[in-house]
Amino acid sequence: MQDIESTFKLCCSLLKKNGLLIIGEFYAENSSFHVYEKVPHSGFSVKQLLMKLNSHEFRMKKVSTFHSLKKNGQTYPLFLLVTELSCIYDYSK
Numbered sequence: 001m002q003d004i005e006s007t008f009k010l011c012c013s014l015l016k017k018n019g020l021l022i023i024g025e026f027y028a029e030n031s032s033f034h035v036y037e038k039v040p041h042s043g044f045s046v047k048q049l050l051m052k053l054n055s056h057e058f059r060m061k062k063v064s065t066f067h068s069l070k071k072n073g074q075t076y077p078l079f080l081l082v083t084e085l086s087c088i089y090d091y092s093k
Contacts, residue, residue: 008056023081058083
């Protein structure tokens, strides 16, 4: 995701109330996974991601580690975050 805020606004505008947004991503890491690639982020802090989602009326339903990848002698866990849109927000205003 290049622009997290715009992505969440778009998801909010596309979902109906109680619609689910499911995100699978790396937990925050020290940029060692993509050491030779330029990426917009190095995983996410679930807590910080939830704060951004909450500002767009998404509420957490479940978070869990669902997989991990091994690379360069390190293990990189991935999380699955399930959120629900709690209301409809009109971003056109």
